[in-house]
Amino acid sequence: MNLLFIGNLGGWEMVAIVFVILLLFGGKKIPELMRGLGAGIREFNNAKNAINSEIKEGMREADRKSVSDSNPQS
Numbered sequence: 001m002n003l004l005f006i007g008n009l010g011g012w013e014m015v016a017i018v019f020v021i022l023l024l025f026g027g028k029k030i031p032e033l034m035r036g037l038g039a040g041i042r043e044f045n046n047a048k049n050a051i052n053s054e055i056k057e058g059m060r061e062a063d064r065k066s067v068s069d070s071n072p073q074s
Helices: 011-025 029-069
Strands: none
Touching: 011 029
């Protein structure tokens, strides 16, 4: 069961959601909310990129170690 029906939203549903957000938060709070959302997404992407680079570096080190172990120098 899909709890987030984002893929099934039509034009009128999006208009209704925007209207409800305007009613709940007001026009002056929305830019502040969007800045916070943008900062959160940016932080998430930075953490994701850091984890990806650590994994790739670990894989490179493992490859280097396996190559050096299989080719012992006399």
